[in-house]
Amino acid sequence: MPAQKILSIGEAMVELSQADTEGLWQVGIAGDTLNTAWYLRRLLPKDWHVGYFTRVGSGEFSQKMVDFLTAEGIDATHVGRDSRREIGLYAISLKDGERSFSYWRDNSAAKGLADDPTVLAEALADVRIAYLSGITLAILPDEARTALLQALREARAKGTKIVFDPNLRPKLWPDTTTMCDRIEAAATISDLILPSFDDEREYFGDSDPKATVSRYLKRGAGQVIVKAGGDAIRFGGSEGEGVLDDLERETPVDTTSAGDSFNAGYLAAKLQDADIKAAIRAGHALSRQVIRHRGALVREAVEAVRAES
Numbered sequence: 343m344p345a346q347k348i349l350s351i352g353e354a355m356v357e358l359s360q361a362d363t364e365g366l367w368q369v370g371i372a373g374d375t376l377n378t379a380w381y382l383r384r385l386l387p388k389d390w391h392v393g394y395f396t397r398v399g400s401g402e403f404s405q406k407m408v409d410f411l412t413a414e415g416i417d418a419t420h421v422g423r424d425s426r427r428e429i430g431l432y433a434i435s436l437k438d439g440e441r442s443f444s445y446w447r448d449n450s451a452a453k454g455l456a457d458d459p460t461v462l463a464e465a466l467a468d469v470r471i472a473y474l475s476g477i478t479l480a481i482l483p484d485e486a487r488t489a490l491l492q493a494l495r496e497a498r499a500k501g502t503k504i505v506f507d508p509n510l511r512p513k514l515w516p517d518t519t520t521m522c523d524r525i526e527a528a529a530t531i532s533d534l535i536l537p538s539f540d541d542e543r544e545y546f547g548d549s550d551p552k553a554t555v556s557r558y559l560k561r562g563a564g565q566v567i568v569k570a571g572g573d574a575i576r577f578g579g580s581e582g583e584g585v586l587d588d589l590e591r592e593t594p595v596d597t598t599s600a601g602d603s604f605n606a607g608y609l610a611a612k613l614q615d616a617d618i619k620a621a622i623r624a625g626h627a628l629s630r631q632v633i634r635h636r637g638a639l640v641r642e643a644v645e646a647v648r649a650e651s
């Protein structure tokens with residue numbers, strides 16, 4: 343069996359989120375796959391290794407990102423460099439706690455993350471869990487997307503489990519048909535897929551979470567867990583099926599990273615032998631704490647779930 347290693351693959355950016363004082367913005371580092379890696383690092387015991395796979399540039403902010411990963415205990419060995427590009431930037435806008443994003447990332451270094459198949463294969467060697475999202479796929483040129491899926495397929499044949507969050511962001515895709523097509527292609531190699539129902543309904547036309555579960559199972563996913571923004575969570579697949587409908591709701595301050603933190607809470611619990619329902623509760627508990635605060639990475643949220651348990 344591969345080592346106790348998780349590799350998260352994607353793009354992290356400079357994050358601008360509104361500070362408490364009107365007109366002031368705070369600068370952070372975030373990005374969906376990094377957010378999950380960051381929460382995983384804080385939740386898992388130290389004998390688990392958490393790494394991040396991306397590309398950055400050579401300027402000051404790129405270095406800040408690498409320093410940040412290292413300081414947070416996330417292995418940055420497989421962060422590549424592109425001397426002609428820089429890291430991207432996004433800003434969070436809030437309306438009644440629901441977030442939307444503005445992006446400046448068209449030319450970000452992460453677009454080249456899958457350009458070298460040897461580097462990819464090296465990074466994936468002996469990894470127990472490879473984690474990626476629909477955003478990881480969205481930012482890549484089509485050829486690189488195919489190369490990434492191929493590298494993951496090869497790793498999977500050697501025992502790596504693939505965990506995928508579709509994280510649908512139509513703004514990042516050429517069109518919604520391409521988005522839906524490539525997301526479903528990734529589902530075919532996913533051992534676990536963690537979609538969010540609102541997005542799946544909007545872009546795939548699923549009538550309810552059960553429809554989302556069966557659509558992804560038909561595509562070949564092993565297990566599906568459908569997040570529903572505080573509503574009942576439906577799951578199905580080779581590890582069991584059911585629904586959890588007694589989860590406590592939270593009025594959000596900022597929903598950024600709700601899904602990313604859920605995924606980390608779920609995975610951390612599952613990797614420490616929780617059953618599927620207990621792991622879903624752990625994911626929900628973390629996500630509930632995260633949305634009480636602004637920004638993607640919330641230290642207090644991890645402390646709060648620790649204090650609760």
Ligand SMILES: O=C(O)C(=O)C[C@H](O)[C@H](O)CO
Pocket residue numbers: 372373374375377432443477511598599600601602638
């Ligand atoms: O939209 C993106 O690419 C981001 O990574 C920004 C946020 O951190 C992320 O979407 C939250 O899930």
